Amino acid sequence: MRKIVLILFVIPIMAFSQNIAKVNTTIDEAKVFLNGAQITRIGNLTLSKGDNKIVLTNLPNDLDPKTVTVKGQGDFIIQTVNTSINYLSNYENDPKYQVLKDSLKLLQNKLDQNNAYLLVYADEEAMIKANKAIGGTQNGTVVAELIKAADFFHNRLLEIKTKSLELAYQNRDLQLIINKIQNQLSEYENIAKRPVGEISINIYADKATTGKLNVTYFTNYASWIPSYDIRFTDLNKPITLLLKGQINQTTGENWQNTKIILSSSNPTISQQKPQLYPWYLSVYTPRSYAERGDKLQTAAEVMLMKDEELKEYSKSPAPTMMAMSSETPISMEYTLEARIDVPSSQEKLVNIQSYEMPAKYLYYTAPKVDPDAFLIANIYDWGKNYFLNGEANIYYENSFIGNTNISSYQVEDTMQISLGRDKSVIVNRDVIKDSTSKQIIGSKVKYNRAFEITVRNNKKSPIEIIIEDQLPISQQKEIEVTDIAVGNGKIDPDTKIVTWRYTMQPNTTIKTTIKFVVKSPKELNLAL
Known part of the structure; x- marks a missing residue:
């Protein structure tokens, strides 16, 4: 039993042999990346002689030890740096939180007091209405007493109704403020209750001294x-x-x-340079979309x-x-x-x-x-x-x-x-009906297509405009695109996009046309 008592006395002595240094750090700099940020905290140290321990708390809960850097200025040695997550928040002692809680309590007390008055007024009104009968059934009522009683009922009921209405208005305003404070407390608690990161720093000093501390860390948040x-x-x-x-x-x-x-x-993305490896050809059999479970996006989506x-x-x-x-x-x-x-x-x-x-x-x-x-x-x-x-x-x-x-x-x-x-700047693209047709010639179908593009410049100043249209591109030798006419337009040999470029004076109109013929086997249905 004596051994157990000795151990109980030794443990507190060992615990208090390490000094808890006073430090109040503030965020001095935040380098924000497209994803993530590097935070720099600074603070002044007050160290005792010997071992000192500093704990920075309420930090982001995604602390990565590899990103934590601690620097100091002063006559001391930084021995170790450790990171941890604290799941036991002590937010109830925060002065801001206490102010909100106290304000909510005062407002709630006032609301309860008003509701108590409303109940009293309601009971009094019910009592007055229940005792409206004046005089007995045998004796008649004096007119003066009737008038006096009527005035009392009128004045008192009016006073009760007026005060009840005032209290109801007060309660409405009080409830709005109470709801706002409750929402603020709820938001505060949701943030405060979540785990927080902590950085523990062990420092040794030959003598009592002061100094400065600089701590940087990375967060994804x-x-x-x-x-x-x-x-x-x-x-x-x-x-x-x-x-x-x-x-x-x-x-x-x-x-x-x-x-x-x-x-x-x-x-947050890899900074490692890519590397090419040998590319070996092999036979590939594609799976269906049903097998792969892929979902195709429609144009509407x-x-x-x-x-x-x-x-x-x-x-x-x-x-x-x-x-x-x-x-x-x-x-x-x-x-x-x-x-x-x-x-x-x-x-x-x-x-x-x-x-x-x-x-x-x-x-x-x-x-x-x-x-x-x-x-x-x-x-x-x-x-x-x-x-x-x-x-x-x-x-x-x-x-x-x-x-x-x-x-x-x-x-x-x-x-x-x-x-x-x-x-x-008004633009129209219309079908030229006289030059548009579909003809069946033997085993082939001949499509004649023609469009007129009209541009009107209603501005008060000249403009330069580029007009683009396109010709169809055949991917099968049975389908031919011939008889192309695009006026002064330029045709891109790869995309078959036609480009016209004009300088237009104010309140002028230009017109240009694009024509082509498509021939294909009649068993093929073309979307033209």
Whole structure:
């Protein structure tokens, strides 16, 4: 028994031989990648002589030990660094949480008090109504007493009704506030109850001292999405392109007054270079779609996906801050000029850089596919600037007119941006009935097809327009495409796309035609 008592006394002595150092760290910097973020925390240390232990808590719960770096400044030695997950949250002691709980309690007490008064008023009203009879059945009632009683009933009932109505209005307002606080508490608890990451740091000091601590770690719970605003006011002026970044983070940490760096890199994908291996040919028998369990997407489904993507346009107000850019060997980094707050589970939209670029504007139409004319901006030498893939909102003279996409995968020297439809350029594609027919000649069918394309420029200024159509391409020797007539159009030898290019003066009309003949065996049904 004495041995057991001795052990119980020794354990506390050993536990308290290691000092718990005081440290209060704040998030100084967040480098946000396209997926993930590197967080830097800094703090001041107060160390005792000997072994000290520091625990940083309430960190993201996806801490990877390989990404944790601890640096210090001062007369001490960092011995070990460990990471762990804490599943026992102590959020009840958070002052902000306590304020919400206390406020809810006070409001609920007030609501209960009002309900108690309402019950009393209701009972009093019922008692008054139950005792309305004045005088007995034998003796008549004095008129003066009747008037006095009537006045009492009227005044008291009116007072009860008025006070009950006031309390009902108060209860309605109280309940609205209570509901908001309960929702806030519920959201807070959902975040606070989740597991949190912790970093334990063991430090040795020869003497009591102070110092500084710098801790960095990587989390997957953050990202940023590049997007653009494209603005133009006149077809003779440069186009303005504003790069923006939407920062998202669900780390559970609130980034307050934090230096933000947005990086075009993505650490979550493999950085290992690819390697080619010998390619051996073999006989392959394809399986059916039923065997593979694949699902083919219909054209309607694909169009639906595109429509849903367009619905994601956000009308968030544009911030005014910009960023400084710097190029690394493998990425571009944008450092915001001012420190900002990025609360957890909230989005933050920031301006990054603005580009003013000379552009040549022209119109494009392919009336076989779409009857509208589209304004196109050709931006030359766009490679001088660093662009990321992203959706772009288009504005003409500060009016939103639609969406398009910026692609950095273009290999040409000219970036082409579609700025939207222009209804003042009217396009029609009509069948020329006199030149369209179907004839059966022996074992073959001859299809004569002819179309007239009409373009009207109703604008007050000249425009340059490109018109495209196409000729059918035969994949069987039995099917021939002959007697092609496209006027001054140019035919691409591979795609058989026909291109016309015109300069149109204001309030003018041009017409062009495309004609061809298709011959095929009559047992083949062609979609022409």
